[in-house]
Amino acid sequence: MTERQRRVQPGRLRDPETGEWNRKEIWHYLRGWVAVAVALAVVFGGLWFVGTRAWDAWQEFRTAEDYEGEGAEQVQIQIPTGATMRQIGDLLAEADVVSSADTFVRVANSRSEDAARVQAGTYSMLTRMPAAAAFERLLDPAFQVRDMIQFREGQRLTEQVALMAEATGIPAEEFTEVVTNRIAELGLPEWAPADNAEGFLFPDTYELPTDRTALSVTRLATTHFSTVANELDFANQAAASPAENPYTALIMASVLEREANRQEDRYRVARVFYNRLAEGMPLQSDATIAYANNITGRVFTTDAERAIDSPYNTYLNTGLPPGPVTSPSRNALDAALHPAEGNWLYFVVVNLDTGETEFNDTYEAHQASVNKLQEWCQTQAPGRCQ
Known part of the structure; x- marks a missing residue:
């Protein structure tokens, strides 16, 4: 074998004696490995592409049925009275709260006892919620928007x-x-x-x-x-009271609501008014004068206001006004039914801050209480007693 033949012997990358590289063999080997690498890249790239598309398809299938996670943006959903779970599911799906009304209905049907607790109203929800999480929100009063x-x-x-x-x-x-x-x-x-x-x-x-x-x-x-x-058994109790009938008792309660500052005083104020009615005296209630003049926010009335020609003017007319002048509380209703025992004909608030009220049998004693109020007004609250 000649020297040249030995150098170019196939399969050898280097000459064993001289150490020279066989460029032809090197290129042959490289070309083969490149072909293998390209083939592998094509195979793995195809697998990655197919896998990615399959994963995306799976995720799309999953989210078509239900969302995952904790939800996204705040949204309010109004559920009308008598809505079925199907109708609620449709409302939630339309607002993108749940992905599928069918999935929501399946969740609700699997918890039929809880579903009966879902009430009509407005709820604070999130978009893109899992159906089970949306159902839980409808059961939690904390998420109901109360108007x-x-x-x-x-x-x-x-x-x-x-x-x-x-x-x-x-x-x-x-x-x-x-x-x-x-x-x-x-x-x-x-x-x-x-x-x-x-x-x-x-x-x-x-x-x-x-x-x-x-x-x-x-x-x-x-x-x-x-x-x-x-x-309160209002009708029967009124019949047994000084009012004698429920509508009269309601009118009395409406006056008491505005005339007495403290709840405990309403029972005694009721007795004052019932005593005055029994004596044929005018009630002289500023609450009725305020109603006749359509004024609010003031304790006292003026001489001009007390001269108004109105059936609600209890300074000029005797008896109760023809109708209620306010919406009375439960306490005022009860006081009209059960007035305290006493002979009082007069009362006056002597301290507007505390609501302290004095009750008297005689006009002279009443004037002394009025003087006490005027003194309090002058020293404690100038201008409030106008």
Whole structure:
């Protein structure tokens, strides 16, 4: 074998004697490995592509049925009265709270006893929630958005109408129509007059209904009045009281609500007024004068206001006014039914800060109490007693 032949012997990368590289063999080997690497890259790239597409398809399938995670953005969902789980699921799916209404319904059906606890109302939810998490939120009162309205003790009907209109966005005229011309629909006691709803909207805090109307909102308070009246056995107790009938007792309670600063004093103020009625004396109630003049926020009235020509003017007229002047509290209703025992004919608040009130049998003693009030006004609260 010649020297040249030995150097180029196939399969040898280097000459064993000289150590020279066989460039032809090196290129042959490299070309083979490159081909293998390319083949492997094609295989693994294909596997990666197929795997990625398969994973994406699986995730798409999963999220088409249900979302994962904790949810995304805040959103409020309103569930109407009487909605079925299917209808609730549709509402949630439309708002993107759940991915599938079917999945939500399956969750609800698997927990049928809990599903019965889901109430109508507005709920704070998250978009893209798992169906089970959305269902749990509907069971948790902490996530229910409560729309409330509060009637305070001693408010008159016009104030309550304005409050209902503001709280609901329903025009005040619609509430006025209800309390003026639709009184028969308010569920009032049978002894209530057919033409006057004043005094029958019980002062309390109420949750506004989802499907609200002027009638449904007003009925929240009138229905509660009937409940309280039944609890007090108001009609029967009134018949046995100095009022002699429930509507007269309601009128008396409405006056007591504004005239007595402290609850414990209302029973004695009731006795003063009943005694004055028995004596044929005018009540001389500033609460009725305020009602006749449509004024609020003041304790005292002026001579001009007390001269108004109105059946509610208890300075000029004897007897009770023709109707309630406020919505009385439960305490005032009870005081009208159960006045304290006593011979008092007069009372006056002698300290507007504490509500301290003095009761007297004679006009002379009453004037002494009035002087005490005037002294307190001059030294403690100039301008408040105007």
